[in-house]
Structures are given as C-alpha cells and as structure tokens.
Amino acid sequence: MMTFIDKYIMPGAVKVGNNRHLLAIRDALIGMIAITMIGSFAVLFNNLGQVIKPYGRMMEAIFGPAWNTLGGDIWFGTFAFMTVFAVFGISYKLARSYGDDGFEAMLVSAACFFLLLPQIGNVTLTIDDKAVSGGAWGFVSVNYFNATALFTGIVVALIATEIFVRLSRVKYLVIKLPDGVPPAVARSFAKLIPGMATIFAAGLFGLLFRKATDGQVLNDWLSKVIVSPLQSAVDSLPFAILLVFLVHLLWMIGLHGPNILGGITTPLFESSGVKNIDLYAKGVKDLDQYGVLAGSFLDAFVYLGGSGATLGLIIAMIIAGRKRYKQMIALGGAPGVFQINEPILFGLPIVLNPMWFIPFVLGPVITTVISYIAVSSGMVFPIVAKIPWVTPPIVGGFLATGGHVSGAILAAINLVISTAIYLPFVYAQVKIDTKNKTELTKDSETLSV
Structure with missing residues (x-):
C-alpha cells in the first residue's frame, strides 16, 4: 500500500x-x-x-x-x-x-x-x-x-x-x-x-x-441535477453503495452530501425505520420482514465519528502521527466521539484534499457492504430504534438494534476496519510533511549561506 x-x-x-x-x-x-x-x-x-x-x-x-x-x-x-x-x-x-x-x-x-x-x-x-x-x-x-x-x-x-x-x-x-x-x-x-x-x-x-x-x-x-438520478431509490446493496459513495464524493468537493441527498434518503430511511419499529413492537421474529437500510443504519454502522468514519482517522493519527497531529487530535477527538467531524473535515482539511480521497470515500463503502451483508444475512439484528445522530459509535450500534450486542460488535469491527484503511495514508502524509520540512530547512540553510 x-x-x-x-x-x-x-x-x-x-x-x-x-x-x-x-x-x-x-x-x-x-x-x-x-x-x-x-x-x-x-x-x-x-x-x-x-x-x-x-x-x-x-x-x-x-x-x-x-x-x-x-x-x-x-x-x-x-x-x-x-x-x-x-x-x-x-x-x-x-x-x-x-x-x-x-x-x-x-x-x-x-x-x-x-x-x-x-x-x-x-x-x-x-x-x-x-x-x-x-x-x-x-x-x-x-x-x-x-x-x-x-x-x-x-x-x-x-x-x-x-x-x-x-x-x-x-x-x-x-x-x-x-x-x-x-x-x-x-x-x-x-x-x-x-x-x-x-x-x-x-x-x-x-x-x-x-x-x-x-x-x-x-x-x-x-x-436537482445531483439528486434526480436517485429518485428510484430502493432498499438494496447497490443503492446503499451508490448512496454512500455519492455522499462522500460530494463532501470531497465541498458539498454537504447528507444534506443534499436528504430529500431522498430521509423519507426512505424514516419510512423503513418506522416499519421496523412497528414489527419489533409486535414481536415479529422473522428478520426477513425487516428492512436493512432503515432508520439510523448509517449513523450506527457507517458514519463512525461522522461522514467518512473519521473517528478511525483520529485513531490512526494517534497510532501513526501523534506528534504531528497532536493539536488536531485534541481539537477533533472529543467532537468525533459524538459524530461531529467538521473540525477534521475543514481543519485537516479533508475537503478538496486529494491525499485523503481514497480512505475517506472507500472506507465507508467497504463498511457499508459489510454492514448490509451482516444485517441482511441475520448475523446482526436490524435497526429497530431511532437514535440521535450524536450517539457515540458502538453505543449507537447497541441502542439502534434494540440493545442487541451484535449491533455493538458490528460497529466496533467497522471502526477497526476504518482505522486500518486510514493508517497507511496517515503514514504517507507524515512522510510527505517530514520530506517537505527537510527540504525547507535545506533551502533556508542555502539562503543563509
């Protein structure tokens, strides 16, 4: 890598x-x-x-x-x-x-x-x-x-x-x-x-x-031009991949992906979420009747720390660049635990920064595929409760699935995967910064001579 x-x-x-x-x-x-x-x-x-x-x-x-x-x-x-x-x-x-x-x-x-x-x-x-x-x-x-x-x-x-x-x-x-x-x-x-x-x-x-x-x-x-191709949204893995990809692609060019696509995703997720809650209240045991892309699915399993699963990036910074990103970790760490990642998106920055394009877009797509398969196959209980978007990762997975440990485990696994995806890019960025600093020092010494 x-x-x-x-x-x-x-x-x-x-x-x-x-x-x-x-x-x-x-x-x-x-x-x-x-x-x-x-x-x-x-x-x-x-x-x-x-x-x-x-x-x-x-x-x-x-x-x-x-x-x-x-x-x-x-x-x-x-x-x-x-x-x-x-x-x-x-x-x-x-x-x-x-x-x-x-x-x-x-x-x-x-x-x-x-x-x-x-x-x-x-x-x-x-x-x-x-x-x-x-x-x-x-x-x-x-x-x-x-x-x-x-x-x-x-x-x-x-x-x-x-x-x-x-x-x-x-x-x-x-x-x-x-x-x-x-x-x-x-x-x-x-x-x-x-x-x-x-x-x-x-x-x-x-x-x-x-x-x-x-x-x-x-x-x-x-x-309208961006949202219109998504009018035929359905509860399917291809749509989940497309949705998450577009959300993060839009973020990369400075567009608020969740807000722009909210006109499509909010009605879809809310309706399927209410349906799941009603089925759960009735005691329905057949998980095939539950929707997968429902309610707080993305907040619980994909947006770990916010769009781009940036809590994984913060953990990767702690592992690979604690000294380099000391202030950014301090500024973005606490908000990131509660799914607020504007300090990272605009402070690092990630927006319009090609260095972070692959992990920021690819990571959520991978965890979306894993989460969709895990829920649709019955390994993880479906979303049956609505949680505030600021609910911390892992806790959110536990609460959104009605207190099932499987939801917390899936969220924890996705957080580890996100961290692993960000890690090599953090190492690369630290290497770039070190190289630039060395060259700047050499140029300064040459000018002084």
Whole structure:
C-alpha cells in the first residue's frame, strides 16, 4: 500500500495540492477553524441531553427548559452562515495569490453570491385562524447560507474573483486619481469599473439562468441535477453503495452530501425505520420482514465519528502521527466521539484534499457492504430504534438494534476496519510533511549561506 501511494498517489496529490484555487479553498476552510470548533461544541452540548438523559435533566433543572438556547444561538452564528464565511475567505485568499490585496475582491464576490440567491420565499401566515400561503420578498432559507450551499459558494467565489482580478489588470478599466488622493481611496477607485462589471456579469448570468431553468436559482438547480438520478431509490446493496459513495464524493468537493441527498434518503430511511419499529413492537421474529437500510443504519454502522468514519482517522493519527497531529487530535477527538467531524473535515482539511480521497470515500463503502451483508444475512439484528445522530459509535450500534450486542460488535469491527484503511495514508502524509520540512530547512540553510 505504501509503495502504491508513493508511486501513484503522492505525485498527483502534490501537483493538485499546489493548485492556487485548491490552496485558496483549503486556506479559507482552515481559517474558519474557530467558527467550526465553537459551532461543533455547541451542537455537541445541546444534543448530549438526548444521549445522556441525566445530563439533559440536570441542565434543565439548573438553567430551565430553554437551557440549550445559547448553543442554538452559537450554531446560528457559525454553521448557519458557513457558506458566507467561505465565500469571503476563498475570494480573499485567491485574490492574494494573484498579488491583489483581496479586500475589494471578497466584497465583490460576496455581492455576486447574494444576488444569485432567491429573493422571494414561501411563507405561511395565520390570519383570523386561517392559514394563508404565498410568496414574500426578503425571506431566504438558511439552507442557502449553511454548508448545504457550500459548493455553490465555492464556485461563485472562484469565478467572481477570477473575473474581478483579470479585469483589474486591464489598464483601460483602471481609474487613476492624482497622487494627493489617500491610497485607500485611490485603490478603491482604481478597481471601481472591474468590480461593477463583475457584479453586473453575475447579475446578468443569474437572470438568464433563471429564465433558462424556469425560475430556478443556481443552488437549487445544482441540487436537482445531483439528486434526480436517485429518485428510484430502493432498499438494496447497490443503492446503499451508490448512496454512500455519492455522499462522500460530494463532501470531497465541498458539498454537504447528507444534506443534499436528504430529500431522498430521509423519507426512505424514516419510512423503513418506522416499519421496523412497528414489527419489533409486535414481536415479529422473522428478520426477513425487516428492512436493512432503515432508520439510523448509517449513523450506527457507517458514519463512525461522522461522514467518512473519521473517528478511525483520529485513531490512526494517534497510532501513526501523534506528534504531528497532536493539536488536531485534541481539537477533533472529543467532537468525533459524538459524530461531529467538521473540525477534521475543514481543519485537516479533508475537503478538496486529494491525499485523503481514497480512505475517506472507500472506507465507508467497504463498511457499508459489510454492514448490509451482516444485517441482511441475520448475523446482526436490524435497526429497530431511532437514535440521535450524536450517539457515540458502538453505543449507537447497541441502542439502534434494540440493545442487541451484535449491533455493538458490528460497529466496533467497522471502526477497526476504518482505522486500518486510514493508517497507511496517515503514514504517507507524515512522510510527505517530514520530506517537505527537510527540504525547507535545506533551502533556508542555502539562503543563509
């Protein structure tokens, strides 16, 4: 595996990793680590009461029924606007890579992103005890700002910045003011026409796009194009493999896979989960009547530590790179135990990082196949209880199967498998980092001489 990685993965990873656009995305996401960390802990503490009931009762007794309001406010100020932060950060970093100061570029990109959003939302009001529905201007769903729209935000930030920077280099579009004008004012006027032209181009594109797609905005169209092939979803191993593969492939390109595909998977899993619960309540012993892809199947057996089974990655870091990843282990370890892995996804980062593509995508696919076969064959009891997604691995497998040890054993086996898959890639990354550090030291010594 190490030879294969050195020969086929590392050269491509180094080449792609030096791409200025990917570097801008990576640096922006890493720069958001404070936002993702505090948001992750807020979600963790708010949902912990669902898993540990005494904790929930204690917090309610001390702080009252609304004890989780603070956590909700922190989530709203962080994760609810993740795409907005990403647009600012990516545009700034990309413009800086071209030698621009980045300030005007990030403002122009943000304007382009906002003008591509829908301005009218469907609202239902109660008037004289009657529900009245209709479109209202100025109501925008939070889904257009959070991680669900992250891919759209990345695309808009990259394209808008490219247009703005290139137009800023056209001397006929640059307005030069006298020398006595303050530098900040001179810079703003110098990029006045490029900024206006970029925003106008984005607005014109949005208008033509809506007309060409019967009123759809860019983000909705992307979601529809991705989700539509999955309309005929069924409880089968091929669909399970396809679903898990797409979820993690979308994550790799910056798209929130579970949210994007939720319109298909949530109704499917919920209906099959309720059916299993009803059969279990009736005392049905025939396991063939139970659905496999039901309820919390993925949370209990596949998403161990979150999408990509990143708790296995954290364990692999502890084994192979404890010194190199000391801070990342400290930051992502506790949230990872409760299935929250944004600090790892955006802090390492995994998103848009070709080095982690194979283990992040392949690992969950393998554990999905193992889990599906284990449940469908009767070796492991099916999902008969709904668990919060923040339930720790192994414990989740035990609770989701109605307290059957087989569920906990399957989750534990999958966690070991995920760790084994991540391990060689952690060794490879440590090797790359060591090599880069050595070369940097040599270059520094040469320059000093």
